[in-house]
Amino acid sequence: MRITARIYRFDPVCDTAPRYETFTVDVEHGARVLHFLHAVHERDPGLSYRYCCGTGQCGSCAVRMDGIPVLACMEEVRDGITIDPLNLPVKKDLVVDMQPALERLAGIISGGEDHLLDRDTVETIKPLRGCIECLACVSVCPAMEVARFAGPTAMRQEMRRALDPRDNSDRITEAIRDGLFTCTTCQNCWKVCPKKIEIPAKAIEKLRAIANRMGLSLPRHREVEQLIRDTGRSIPRGKSSFLEQVPEVIEPEGKVRKTVGFFVGCMYDFRLPDAALDAIEVLRRNGIRVIIPHEQVCCGSPLIRTGQLQYLDNLQRRNIQAFTSRGIDTVVTMCAGCGSTLKKDYCTPFTVKDITEILTELGIEEPACLPLRITYHDPCHALHGQGIQEPARILLNNVVDIIEIPQKCCGAGGGTRSGCPDISSALGKRRAEELVTTGADVIVSCCPFCEYQLGEFADRSVKNITTILHEGYREKDRLARVHNR
């Protein structure tokens, strides 16, 4: 089997800049990236790369294949790929400096209980234990790029130690010092983890919960919690409110194709109500009847992400009740954060769908083409949190030109915006700049946190995807009127 691929080459000792070199070699059927590298190495013995076990157990061989971290020994090689080192300081070619990150992964300090753990404790720690220290997660963590943050696998290790009764040292203070609150819960880390260790949910949010019980939550996070207790919303009311402007039931134009409940979320209710109104128009236009229970409250995401769990039950009960009492079987939300929370942190008797999902599933009336070049910013909580990527493209494809750009976190999530504003803005600024360099006229997304954050830093308008669709329909109607005249 003949394979051609581009490999990143750089020797800091003699090269001034990195370059790519393309190699074509023969490998056996089913060969992995590693075997391709072996074959290249025979051609060019100067190529440097790491490996050891060859079976996905030692974590030596992680590289990026077309930008995404993989274990070279496990990932099947494909023709035409590009192989890069992990996004860490390069020692030579595909070999990166792993030491600084590995040194942070010290073991338990004996001092606590001195005997075999019971079965339950072992089973609780186990999901955090399979780490092969490949550093794929570290290489994609946005928080580490701008903050003094020890990183995902170090937090995993802190949690593993915190759970272990044999170690009675104070893991929480150390974790906080190491940047526990800088994580944006973007989910990047565990999506690339070859062992699928759910670091944000199983380590970071859990450590924050322990911090909370110890009274160590950030003051800004505590204020948010108080606000939720007082008002049912995580942010203060802005100039207007979505819920105050809409009736409880909104009938569609024409035949009813589907009835859904609408979960608006704090941000679209109080800060970006116009986008939510656009969304309602798009739903109506496509035969979807919308029921909007007015007693719905914050989904609780800001509490879960920051480890403040006491009031969560209350919110969950109220929200579930709001929809079930109206016999709703499908709840739609246009907030990626709420969607991810309702899907993963709730036990709901109804199905939850992102607005882009329901629209693509039902199929929509084609809007008119707009003379716009847009770039789409995938929200972390849609892409990683819910695995949604395609629907937005399908919806936008015939309406605007889309300029694609690799996904990255905007820094607004995980309580970072309120708790560590400097870090959040640093990430927001960088992401906004990246998006602007695409040359797009408009930045489009489908998450109020991303939209608000990017809106602050980009010198370009940032719009919700339903706003674009709505504009497409208005344009269509205008053209029809012109035509009829």
Place this chain on the structure above:
Amino acid sequence: MRADDRASCHVLVIGSGGAGARAAIEAEKFGDTILISKSIVGKGGCTPMAEGGYNAVLRTGDSCVLHEEDTFRGGAYLNDPDLVRILVHESPERFEELIRWGALFDVSHDNLPAQRSFGGQRFPRTCYAGDRSGHELMLTLLEHLRNSKVHILQEMVVVELLKERDRVIGAVGMNTRKGELTVIRADSTVLATGGGTRIYDISTNSATGTGDGYALGYRAGAELIDMEMVQFHPTGAVYPYDARGRLVTEAVRGEGGILLNARDERFMVRYDPERMELSTRDIVARAIATEIEEGRGTSRKGVYLDVTHLPSEQIEERLPVMLEQFLKFGVDIRKEPMEVAPTAHHIMGGLRITTEGRTTIPGLCACGEVSGGVHGANRLGGNALAETQVFGKRAGETAGRSPSRTGRIDPLQIETVENRMEEFYSGDIPPWTVSRRLQRAMWDDAGIFRTEEGLNRTLGTIEELLAGALCAATPQNIAECFTVRNMCLAASLVVRSALLRPESRGAHVRRDVKQSWDALTSPYSHTYISVYREGIMRREVPK
């Protein structure tokens, strides 16, 4: 003498697998300890790859006597009795110590360490952490090392042991990427470089399993025993070809997997009708090899290992790593059979050691797979991880307790290494062509079935390969050249030892020898080999 990077320490440990890491942790209690690791520490060697588990007598119903007997029987009574006694008696203590240090082995419902049955043992005494037992052990030691004062030299390969007269006084290390030398003087040195079945074409071992330690020890004058004893695991993956040999754990057969040849015959009935697929490793490996040799194998030169008759849930719950690995390689083992064939797994022989871990030359200790004697002619699953801890601690302690000395490094020795490096720059044979030819020759004629003729043929190939001038195109290839030379030397030790043993015993099968005895009544004991002498020991035949 160009090598200007120098270090000095009380104890130098070479190799960072289970044995080396444990030795370093122990030695550090007595003085400055340096640990040299060919890979990033904790990532090299076979320890992190071990899936099955760690043998320890922990429950009532089991006993050290029983564990000893199982080990002897498995080892075809070639094991060194003193080493076995210590292994069995100290393995539980070392296990409990790992637990104290943070290890997270599985716990059963009665809140005792969970233990599973492994081949050839009459009591379920194999402690495990799912199917990542070795990784758990390695991680625990690694984390402990990170909290210790052991000085670690990463990604450095030892190319020669240093000597002052007959005493080992340290080693010459080389940075694997830059080809620069570091000279380390040590009061005592511990060799823990692990095994070397990478000398075979098909192997379960990690990339560092190249037998360096056997070669280093041999060149330094140490004696090695039973080097012909190489365990072939019956079930290694055959696809993808480039990843051939990858271990398919014994647990697959334990769960009820059956072996079928290309004609759909459950062939084990012809080899061991009683135990069938659950027969011992050597018998199953030979059975599979015979089926393939006689033309009843698949087109990829394997046989089928089938679990499709088992409920999907059982496969998902009990064999998750296998399921995941095969899925990654395009085979859903719930629906299709796996294809497997024997693969070189473990070298039972190695440097002759005392119960204290001393080799036959002063200043040098050895532990783990690089040493010989514990497993005799065939290793029981689960005994190797225990060995790394029991003898790692002992060797570390012996080295630590040895007095400090003032050794003088002989500049000539460094020069020899440097001259060799120069030669590599002017050679013309790429190292991988040599390793490939070596691996094929070893597989064909020094593998599961052996004859004098085939062994001599392989020896001829090895000598030819050793005579060729290896070439290094860049500094990082220098270490590769040294490694390939070590592979050739280690292979020649296996072959020469195989010629020395005129019997079939345990893992060693001589097709050209007819014998009237079995393992119990064999007149032979260890083969031994060193630069000074070689031969086979005879023993009193038990009546």
